[in-house]
Amino acid sequence: MIPIALDPRFVRLAVAGNGPLALRRFRALRAGGAADALLFSDAPDDEAVVEAGAALRRAMPGPDDLAALHVLWVGDLLLTISTNCRAPGLAGVIRRNLELRYGPEWAGRVAEIGALREGWRREGVTMPEAAKRIATLASERNWLCDRVCDFTTPQSRG
Structure with a gap:
């Protein structure tokens, strides 16, 4: 994995997942400037179908094809945490700790x-x-x- 920050106006990005969390991330990409973002979901709910429209792909990448980072935004400060898919729960614990430290x-x-x-x-x-x-x-x-x-x-x- 290579940790990088991208301007979503200049690259094509995607979210993979099902349910409210995937939809929230998809909306965040769009709000951040990724107008042509894709949503990969093998079991999209009705809200995801409507929201993503033609950007919906009814499939999921393999488990080793991507890793979601835990993200903390404080104004323009962006902190990300990843365990390279080894311990995503631990990454979440670390993010919550950082929330307390970076108010x-x-x-x-x-x-x-x-x-x-x-x-x-x-x-x-x-x-x-x-x-x-x-x-x-x-x-x-x-x-x-x-x-x-x-x-x-x-x-x-x-």
């Missing part, structure tokens, strides 16, 4: 860093220097620790 305040933090990066780009700040500034800011504000942490050096674990 709504992270949306503002990401927006703040995004605005700073725009300014740094205009000033010609290099990517390594921007990364260093971000690490320093996160360390100074204790964003990732209950105690003082130093994220400015690669070997630091806090």
Whole structure:
């Protein structure tokens, strides 16, 4: 498996599954810009048939052909968890743990860093220097620790 983030406007994506969860994921793809998303379902309910229309494929890929990630969105912050199909229940437990650690305040933090990066780009700040500034800011504000942490050096674990 290769973990990547894709802009759904530029690739064709699909959801495979049955029931409310598959339909919710299909709707999320469409809402995220995947206008031509497909829904693979070997036992679609009436709502899925209507919602997917011509995008419905009455079949399922093999069990090793895909893996669903557990996803947590907080504003523009996207965290994903996968166990490479080995322990999906554990991935769900980890996602719920991350929900407690990355609350709504992270949306503002990401927006703040995004605005700073725009300014740094205009000033010609290099990517390594921007990364260093971000690490320093996160360390100074204790964003990732209950105690003082130093994220400015690669070997630091806090």
